[in-house]
Amino acid sequence: MIAAVGLIFTTACSPAEKKTEESAKEQTEATEEVVEETEELTDSVHFGQMIDAEGALTIDEFASQMEGKDSMNVKIAAVATDVCQKKGCWMKVQLADGSEMRIRFKDYGFFVPKDISGKEVVFDGIAFNEEVPVEDLKHYAEDEGKSAEEIAAITEPEIKTSFVATGVLIK
DSSP states (O other), X not given: OHHHXXXXXXXXXXXXXXXXHHHHHHXXXXXXXXXXXXXXXXXXXXXXXXXXXXXXXXXHHHHHHHTTOSEEEEEEEEEEEEEOTTTOOEEEEEOTTSOEEEEEEGGGOOOXXXXXXXXXXEEXXXXXXXXXXXXXXXXXXXXXXXXXXXXXXXXXXXXXXXXXXXXXXXX
């Protein structure tokens, strides 16, 4: 919706295009509708595809539904525990067993703010189990600001539940 507002303003402000009074009025009405819809979201911010919280699983529900599966399409509501401090290109949430799941963003197409640790997030996409190579684990440790000694101590790949999100809602 925010993108729609930007598109409307970009179109409305384009010097190359002459607008009649009637089309300007229509644009104003369309902008007002978008603003009203945005106000209904009450402090929620979207990244990637627009999603809502309806139908999102809790971490416990996700854990029981993911059990025995290699992957699944799912929408999850959780609390962000960590975020990439370089770009916001991934975030983590704690799983029911105490481990963490890293959420990356489809096609590296969007990032989230770096200050959302502790905030409720809803994300939609695909969860899957994967072997994370040592090189990637070291890269993530660097992104997290870990010491050179901690990074050097990473010598084995890990099997982890990961997630590629198409959209994120921050409440």
